Amino acid sequence: MARRFVMVWISLLMLLAAPMAFAASAGPEVFGIPIEFILFALTLLGVALFHNQTFYVALTGMTAVALYKIAVTGFKTGQGVGGFAGHLGHEWVTLANLFCLLMGFAILARHFEKSHVPVILPKFLPDDWKGPFVLLAMVWVISSFLDNIAAALIGGAMAHQLFKAKVHIGYLAAIVAASNAGGAFSVVGDTTTTMMWIAGVKPGQVFEAVLPSAIALGISGYFGAKQQHAYSPILKHSHAHTHIDWGRIFIVGTILVFAMATNIVVNSKFTAQADSFPFIGVAVWAAILVTIPVRRHDWEVLGESLKGTFFLLFLVMTASMMPVEKLPLASWQTAFGLGFVSAVFDNIPLTALAIRQDGYDWGFLAFAVGYGGSMIWFGSSAGVALSNMYPEAKSVGNWLRHGWHVALAYVVAFLVMVAVLGWHPEPLNKGAAPVPAAATAVSPAPPPAIGSPGYQ
DSSP: OHHHHHHHHHHHHHHHHGGGOOOSSOOOEETTEEHHHHHHHHHHHHHHHOTTSHHHHHHHHHHHHHHHIIIIIOBTTBSHHHHHHHHHHHHHHHHHHHHHHHHHHHHHHHHHHHTTHHHHGGGTSOSSTHHHHHHHHHHHHHHHHSOHHHHHHHHHHHHHHHTTTOOOHHHHHHHHHHHHHHHTTOTTTOHHHHHHHHHTOOHHHHHTTHHHHHHHHHHHHHHHHHHHHHHSOOOTTTTTTOOOOHHHHHHHHHHHHHHHHHHHHHHHHOGGGTTTSOHHHHHHHHHHHHTTTTSOOOTHHHHHHHHHHHHHHHHHHHHHTSOOOOOOOOSHHHHHHHHHHTTTSOHHHHHHHHHHHOOOOHHHHHHHHHHGGGGSTTSSHHHHHHHHHOGGGOOHHHHHHHOHHHHHHHHHHHHHHHHHHOOOOOOSSTTSOOOOGGGGSOOSSOOOOOOOOOOO
16 A cells, blocks of 8 residues: 555656656657656656665666667757766766765764764753654754754764664654755755855845744654654663763864855855865865864764665766756746655756746745655655665655655645745846736645656
8 A cells, every 4th residue: 555655646746747847859758748757757666666675776767867868868968978978077066065975974973973962962852752852953953054964864863862773764754854944944054045045045035934944843843753752752861971972072063064164155255166066075074084083983884875875876866867947937836836846856956947947936945945855755865864874764655654744744834934924026137027916826726737856
């Protein structure tokens, strides 16, 4: 039953997303759906059904899409192998940054775990369901000024100690949701909001997403915390005499400061070069190297994380080859639908398309593409990073069944945002015509189908 539900869920998302695109070079279609989308849908279904073989499924899917485009449709950068090489040249910064961050934060998470801070936390957290909720709130705050991958890994490391490695999948989904929600209202909290900032969106325009972000934290956090408390509550009085390893805390702080400072400096002073070099990933590894004398890094975690990291890179690369080149008219309905599409598609190219199209209310878009990926474990890089720590999370069926509150939180929070704040498009290009007010009115009817991922 779970597998059948997953197949219907992902197939529906793919059918919603497919009309949003048209091929760069007119290629074969099946019932109006480009072949690339069908291959990607099969890849995602394979990931859902064979979660113990996700690495090989993702590799096979990426290879199939690449070969198809080389032989048939070509790329925006050209035809054949040369076009594929040009595409790689365009995507290498994103892939390199993601690789460096995932591998670097695996070391960070191990240091944080060994610092004994997660062991001491029970003394300061409530010992009922509010304890897990406060932990989610901490992840939410951390993600507002730090990359959501780091926030999710920090939350996962704390949960591993607080609950003696017995972490409910519903709570894992809540951790990912909290990290993505926290980054949605800050221009330094998520790649998509940083992209908007670079394009000219003001931080205050994105900050309005704090309303749905907080609501989503409240809804998903409440149910996730209840699930975790029933599954494995905090051991309030354990390890009362444990002492903090301040050397490891120094390493964690150094890595975070390097990452945050680089993110702010590059995006404020060197915006033109931001997409030409993996600055943040390199900064993380610079911090790791300079702190070698402080404590020995657990280099063995790199081997443990490598396979999961490449799995994410395969999905991101496959998503980047999809012919998603046009979005429907900017409206709150479109932004709402993009949240669901982000659960299976890379939200970075979707955000780039929206910026190019212009005419959005950027707070709505930030929340939709930032939080939407939380609905499936490989829908965001934070989810994939956390799944490296908790392999049992690599089941779409279990994620949807136990993390149902994430989708509920998204729908409720988004509709509250529409009702309270209203849709106020703010074109970056002042000559762009805003969407008529009639198109932004809240309607009881469901939003229209999106017209035309992992990533992660």
